[in-house]
Amino acid sequence: MYQVGTNMPRSPPSKDQLNELIREVNQWAITNGLAMYPPKFEENPSNASVSPVTLYPTPIPKKCFDEAVEIQPVFNELYARITQDMAHPDSFLHKTTEALALSDSEFTGKLWSLYLATLKNSQYKKQTFRLGIFRSDYLIDKRKGAEQIKQVEFNTVSVSFAGLSEKVDRLHCYLNKANKYDPRGPYYNEQNMVISDSGYLLSKALAKAVESYKLQQSSSISSDPIVAFIVQRNERNVFDQKILELDLLEKFGTKSVRLTFDDVNDKLSIDYETGGLFIKDTKEEIAVVYYRTGYTTTDYTSEKDWEARLFLEKSFAIKAPDLLTQLSGSKKIQQLLTDESVLDKYISSSEKKDSLLKTFVKIYPLDDTKLGREGRRLALNEPSKYVLKPQREGGGNNVYKENIPDFLKSIEERHWDAYILMELIEPELNKDNIILRDDKSYNEPIISELGIYGCVLFNDEQILSNEFSGSLLRSKFNTSNEGGVAAGFGCLDSIILY
Ligand code: ADP
Ligand code: MG
Numbered sequence: 225m226y227q228v229g230t231n232m233p234r235s236p237p238s239k240d241q242l243n244e245l246i247r248e249v250n251q252w253a254i255t256n257g258l259a260m261y262p263p264k265f266e267e268n269p270s271n272a273s274v275s276p277v278t279l280y281p282t283p284i285p286k287k288c289f290d291e292a293v294e295i296q297p298v299f300n301e302l303y304a305r306i307t308q309d310m311a312h313p314d315s316f317l318h319k320t321t322e323a324l325a326l327s328d329s330e331f332t333g334k335l336w337s338l339y340l341a342t343l344k345n346s347q348y349k350k351q352t353f354r355l356g357i358f359r360s361d362y363l364i365d366k367r368k369g370a371e372q373i374k375q376v377e378f379n380t381v382s383v384s385f386a387g388l389s390e391k392v393d394r395l396h397c398y399l400n401k402a403n404k405y406d407p408r409g410p411y412y413n414e415q416n417m418v419i420s421d422s423g424y425l426l427s428k429a430l431a432k433a434v435e436s437y438k439l440q441q442s443s444s445i446s447s448d449p450i451v452a453f454i455v456q457r458n459e460r461n462v463f464d465q466k467i468l469e470l471d472l473l474e475k476f477g478t479k480s481v482r483l484t485f486d487d488v489n490d491k492l493s494i495d496y497e498t499g500g501l502f503i504k505d506t507k508e509e510i511a512v513v514y515y516r517t518g519y520t521t522t523d524y525t526s527e528k529d530w531e532a533r534l535f536l537e538k539s540f541a542i543k544a545p546d547l548l549t550q551l552s553g554s555k556k557i558q559q560l561l562t563d564e565s566v567l568d569k570y571i572s573s574s575e576k577k578d579s580l581l582k583t584f585v586k587i588y589p590l591d592d593t594k595l596g597r598e599g600r601r602l603a604l605n606e607p608s609k610y611v612l613k614p615q616r617e618g619g620g621n622n623v624y625k626e627n628i629p630d631f632l633k634s635i636e637e638r639h640w641d642a643y644i645l646m647e648l649i650e651p652e653l654n655k656d657n658i659i660l661r662d663d664k665s666y667n668e669p670i671i672s673e674l675g676i677y678g679c680v681l682f683n684d685e686q687i688l689s690n691e692f693s694g695s696l697l698r699s700k701f702n703t704s705n706e707g708g709v710a711a712g713f714g715c716l717d718s719i720i721l722y
Contacts, residue, residue, distance in 0.1 A: 234280070234411070235655050242260035242279075242658070242665065248404050249395065250274050257467070258391040258716075261460040272463065275388060276661035276715035278699055280405070281396045281417060282654055282672045286721040288364050289695070290420070292676045295583065296692045298576045299360050300680040302561070303380060304687050305570040306552045307354065311684065316569070317557065324556050327642040328615045331521050332554060334515045335521040338534045348499035348538055350681040353440070353511065355424055355433045355544035358553075359383035359454065359696070363649040373650045375583045376673060380553030381519045381545050381617070385716065386422035386677055387467025389696040392716040393419040421675045422694025423467040429679035430468070430512055431476035432689060433542045435683065438628040441540070444498045449511035451480040452501075454488065454536070456517040457525075465516055479508075479607065485517070485524075487533040490555055499540030514544045520618040553611050556632045559587040559644040563595075564600055585647040590632075590640040600643045604629050610645050624648075653702060661714050670699040695719065 237245060253259060259272040309315045325336035357379055362373040373430050397417050398404075405411035430451050438445060451472060453465060465482075474479045481503065483491065493504050501510040517523045524530050538548055560566045562584045564577070571577045588599025602610060607628040614621050623631045623647075632640065653669040660666075675696035681688045700714040 225620060226624060234405075236667070237658075245279050245399070245438060246660060246663075246665060248402075249277060249279060250635065252395050252398055253277070253391075254299045256391055256394070257463050258388060258395060259463050263460070266458060266649055273662070274660075275392075276659065277392055277395065277602060278670070278715060278717040279399075279658040279660055279665070280656070281412065281718040281720035282670070282697060282699060283365065283656055283722045284672070284697070284719045285371050285705065286364075286416075288371055289674070289719065289721055291579075291583075292360070292362055292373050292674055293692055293695070294517060295579050296360060296676045296678040298571070298580060299378060300356065300678040300690045301687060302567075302570055302580065303356060303358060303378065303549070303552050304354075304680050304682040304690075305358075306401070307549045308682070308684055309570070310536070310548050310552060313477070316566070316682075317560075320560065321551055321554070324554065324642065325420045327639055332551070332615050332642075334524070334530060335547055335551055338530065338537060339551070341534055341649070342537050344545070345359050346538055348494060349540050351499070351540045351546075353414075353433070353436055353542045353688070354492065354546045354682055355429065355514075355542055356549050356678075357383060357429060357514075357544050357681040357693075358379060358678045358680070359386075359675045360678065362676075363651040363671065364674070366652050367650050371652075373583055373674065374585050375558075376649065377555065378553055378558060379617070381550040382459055382516050383675075383677065384516070385464055385675070385696050385698070386420075386694060386715055387464040388423075388461075389420045389675075389694065390423045390467070391716045393417070395520055396718040412720055416721040418695060418721065420677075420694035420696065423698065424471050425691065426677065427468045427471035427476065429681070429689075429691065429693065430472060430514060430544065433544065433681055434478050434511040436688070437542055441500065441511075443511075444500065445509065447508070448477070448479070449509040451478060451512045451514055452510045452541070453480055454483045454515045455482050456523060457484050457486070459516070466715065471585060481508075481510075485529040485532040487566035488536060492535070494535070494539050499538075501536070501539035501541040503712065510539075510541050512544055513539070513541045515550075520616060553617075554615050555644050556589075556615060556642075559646075560590055562587045567629055574646050585649055587636065587647070588645040590645060592642050595672050600640070603632060603645050609648055611648055613644050613646060615642055619717055631650050634671045654699070657699065657717070659699070659701070661715060666701070670717075672697055672699040674719075 253274040262273045325333040365374040368677040447568045469480045589596040590599045612623040612628045651671045657671045677693035679693045680690045697717040699717040
C-alpha cells in the first residue's frame with residue numbers, strides 16, 4: 225500500500241511488469257475511449273490512438289488540491305464580474321481591452337472589433353446570459369519551503385480534457401484495483417485517488433444553460449433546443465469532446481451537433497423576430513453555442529470565419545463563451561488582477577481576496593507605467609527568473625529566461641505593451657512516473673500542472689449558478705537547455721493525494 229504522507233518512491237517495475245502494464249493501459253484505453261486521432265487521420269477515421277498518459281498517478285499534496293478546489297468558485301465569480309464590468313464603456317477594463325486591441329491588433333483587436341460590431345445596429349433580441357466554462361491552471365511552487373499553488377493562467381475559452389481527465393483517473397484506479405501496480409494487492413489507498421467528474425459536470429453546465437434558454441424563449445419554442453459544438457476543422461481531440469456530447473444526450477436528454485465555421489456559414493440561419501439560431505435543414509433551434517475553436521489566430525483561416533463568429537455572437541443563443549467572457553481571460557487582465565487595488569473592484573470580501581492573492585506570482589506589464597518600466601528593466605537585465613507571454617492561447621507562444629532580451633529587441637517597442645512578464649514558478653520534479661506515448665515509454669523527470677474546471681452562468685447583473693466542475697492533471701518532461709525551459713511533450717496524468 226502506498227504510504228500516505230511519506231511520498232515514498234516506488235521501486236521501478238521490472239521489464240516484464242512494465243510490458244504488462246503497457247498492455248493493460250492500451251487495452252483499457254481502447255475499451256474506454258481514452259484516445260485521440262493521430263496526425264493526418266482523415267483518410268482513416270476508424271484509426272484512433274491511445275492518448276499519451278502516465279502509467280502511474282502523480283502525488284499532489286492534499287492541502288494544495290483542496291485549496292485549488294475551494295478557490296474555484298471565487299475565480300468563477302471574479303471573471304464573471306470582470307466580464308460584466310467590461311461591458312460598461314467607461315470601465316477600467318473596457319478601456320484596457322480597447323488599448324490592448326490596438327497593441328495586439330492581429331487577435332485581441334479582431335475579437336474586440338467583432339464585439340463592437342455586435343453593439344452597432346444589432347437587429348436581433350440581445351442575449352444577456354453567458355456561460356463561462358473555465359479552467360484555472362496551477363503549478364505547485366516549492367520556492368518558499370512550503371508547497372503553494374500558483375496560477376499559471378486562467379482559461380475562459382475552449383478548455384479541453386474535461387472528458388479525458390475522467391478517463392485517465394479511472395484507468396489508474398482500475399490498474400490499482402486489479403493489482404497491476406503490485407501483484408500483492410492495491411498499491412495505492414483508493415481513497416486518495418482523485419476521480420474527476422469533469423466530463424459529466426461540463427455537460428451538466430451546458431444542459432443547465434439549455435434549460436435557462438428554454439425558459440427565456442418559452443413562448444416561441446416548438447421542440448427541444450440543442451447545443452452546437454463549434455469545432456476546429458480536422459480536430460484530433462474529438463473523443464474528449466465526444467464524452468460531453470454523449471453525456472449531454474444520455475444524462476440530460478439534450479442533443480448536440482458539431483459544426484465548423486464553414487458549417488456555421490452554410491447551414492445556419494437566425495430568426496428575425498426571436499433571434500433564435502436554427503439549423504436550416506432540420507429546423508432545430510440551437511440554445512447554446514459551445515466553442516472548442518476560435519481561441520487562436522489559426523482557428524480563423526479567412527474573413528469568412530470571423531464573419532461566422534460574428535453571426536453566432538449576434539444570435540440569441542447563449543454563448544459559452546461570448547466575446548467579452550473570452551476577452552476577460554487575456555494575459556493582460558491576469559496581470560492587472562495581481563494589483564490589489566484592481567482586485568478590490570471585483571471582490572469585496574477580504575478573505576476571498578487574500579485567498580486569490582496567495583495564488584498569484586508577480587506579473588509585470590511592459591508599458592510606460594512605473595511597474596511597466598520595472599518590468600522592462602527585469603526583462604532586459606535579469607530575465608533568468610521570468611517568462612514572457614503574448615496575448616495568445618494554445619501553447620508554444622512563450623519566451624523563456626535568457627531568450628527574452630533578444631526577443632524583445634527583435635520587435636518594435638510599441639508592441640511591448642501586448643506582452644506580460646511573469647515570474648517563473650518552480651515546481652517539484654517527479655522522477656518516479658513513466659510516460660507512455662506512441663507505444664514508447666519514458667522514465668524521465670516530469671512536472672505536473674493541475675487544472676481546476678469551473679462553470680458559471682451569469683447575466684449583466686447577476687450570477688445565476690457557480691460551480692466547481694472537476695480537475696485535471698497534465699504532466700510533461702522538464703528538459704532544461706541553455707535557452708531556458710524547453711517544455712517537452714505533455715500527457716494526461718491523475719492525482720494521488722498525500
Ligand atoms: P498558453 O495560453 O499558450 O497555454 P500558458 O500561460 O499556459 O500559455 O503557458 C504554457 C506553459 O508554459 C504552461 O503550461 C507551463 O508549463 C509553462 N509556464 C507558463 N507560465 C509559467 C510560469 N509562470 N512558471 C513556470 N512555467 C510556466
Ligand atoms: Mg495553458
